[in-house]
Amino acid sequence: MGQTKERTIESKLPSTGVSIFAIMSRLAEEHGAINLSQGFPDFDCDPDLVEAVARQMRAGHNQYPPMLGIVALREALSRKIERLYGRRYDPATEITITSGATEGLFSSLTALVRPGDEVVLLQPAYDSYLPAVQLCGGRPVFVTLRGTDYRVDWDEVRRVVNAHTRVIVVNSPHNPTGMVFDADDIRGLTSVLERTDAIVVADEVYEHIVFDGRRHESMARHPDIADRAIVISSFGKTYHTTGWKIGYCAAPRALSAEVARVHQFVTYTVNGAIQRAYAEWVDRDPLAEDVARLYQAKRDHFLQLLEGTRFRPLPCRGTYFQMVDYSAITNERDSDFAMRLLQEHGVAAIPVSPFLTDAEPGPVLRFCFAKRDETLERAAERLRKV
Numbered sequence: 001m002g003q004t005k006e007r008t009i010e011s012k013l014p015s016t017g018v019s020i021f022a023i024m025s026r027l028a029e030e031h032g033a034i035n036l037s038q039g040f041p042d043f044d045c046d047p048d049l050v051e052a053v054a055r056q057m058r059a060g061h062n063q064y065p066p067m068l069g070i071v072a073l074r075e076a077l078s079r080k081i082e083r084l085y086g087r088r089y090d091p092a093t094e095i096t097i098t099s100g101a102t103e104g105l106f107s108s109l110t111a112l113v114r115p116g117d118e119v120v121l122l123q124p125a126y127d128s129y130l131p132a133v134q135l136c137g138g139r140p141v142f143v144t145l146r147g148t149d150y151r152v153d154w155d156e157v158r159r160v161v162n163a164h165t166r167v168i169v170v171n172s173p174h175n176p177t178g179m180v181f182d183a184d185d186i187r188g189l190t191s192v193l194e195r196t197d198a199i200v201v202a203d204e205v206y207e208h209i210v211f212d213g214r215r216h217e218s219m220a221r222h223p224d225i226a227d228r229a230i231v232i233s234s235f236g237k238t239y240h241t242t243g244w245k246i247g248y249c250a251a252p253r254a255l256s257a258e259v260a261r262v263h264q265f266v267t268y269t270v271n272g273a274i275q276r277a278y279a280e281w282v283d284r285d286p287l288a289e290d291v292a293r294l295y296q297a298k299r300d301h302f303l304q305l306l307e308g309t310r311f312r313p314l315p316c317r318g319t320y321f322q323m324v325d326y327s328a329i330t331n332e333r334d335s336d337f338a339m340r341l342l343q344e345h346g347v348a349a350i351p352v353s354p355f356l357t358d359a360e361p362g363p364v365l366r367f368c369f370a371k372r373d374e375t376l377e378r379a380a381e382r383l384r385k386v
């Protein structure tokens with residue numbers, strides 16, 4: 001028997017490694033570290049929601065749901081978006097339920113980007129945008145967020161937009177920085193859009209996690225933007241169910257039709273029993289306010305705990321991530337320091353460099369504070385010794 005020779009495959013994503021979230025969570029487990037890296041709560045979701053899913057399954061809702069999603073859920077979302085942001089999306093033609101925001105983003109970018117098209121990405125950029133653009137043969141064009149509060153320089157965005165720009169991806173509240181768009185950002189984006197036919201792909205998965213009385217500037221609020229935007233969100237962050245992986249895209253009919261064309265061959269449809277349970281929950285708002293209150297209290301608790309450490313917090317206006325400057329501790333690169341923090345001090349964090357493509361990382365790490373108070377307190381005890 002001859003030896004089989006291993007085939008080499010020319011990768012379509014040669015520079016994409018394993019996601020930093022997977023790496024850090026695995027290492028945290030291996031080293032018994034407190035995991036403030038990957039963004040997920042260490043507390044459970046509402047047991048009634050679990051019961052509602054079980055009830056739907058027991059009632060026999062166990063076969064393929066409609067391709068665009070359960071009608072009751074699309075109707076509930078349409079009502080909710082209209083109530084919160086003032087725009088009505090037709091549940092029959094303008095809302096697509098996807099397998100998490102990740103699939104919503106992937107299906108949207110795949111539907112829009114052709115080889116050679118340019119896609120504006122604001123960096124630090126959430127890790128799933130770039131590979132989706134690359135798989136389509138698109139050309140990413142990066143604009144770097146500036147300062148310790150990571151503002152968008154809309155003049156720079158205006159300078160990079162040209163006739164080849166197909167999509168501008170925006171993300172507010174922003175992962176990893178905690179930056180939140182305000183009225184100036186909406187003015188900036190609106191003025192950029194006056195010079196281009198580009199479509200806006202808006203990642204709004206943290207729409208309900210906005211602090212200190214700010215309002216979430218959903219693209220759905222602003223008709224000039226919403227007319228050419230795909231607004232993407234996820235139930236995972238709002239209901240503490242990141243593992244259920246259900247999200248949605250809301251967009252005007254023509255754009256929605258293109259998203260659906262791709263969605264039907266990426267996943268076709270997503271877990272029906274969970275969609276039915278969410279339909280009941282979405283109609284029960286104002287849960288959104290409770291989520292903001294919960295995480296604002298956690299942010300404040302974590303900030304107080306950080307006071308006893310040499311980590312300097314940066315502004316956090318939304319999301320469940322706190323960025324910290326560690327320059328008072330070391331001049332190590334962020335990924336090296338994150339590794340040492342995990343191995344020597346037993347706390348897992350996320351370095352910012354994996355979110356950057358052509359910019360230098362600063363001395364900054366991201367901690368996730370979607371954790372029980374006791375977890376945050378144990379972590380702080382360790383961080384005080386760093």
Ligand code: GLN
Nearest residue numbers: 019021022037038039175
């Ligand atoms: N969005 C989560 C985070 O930023 C991780 C999701 C994932 O692991 N892909 O930590």
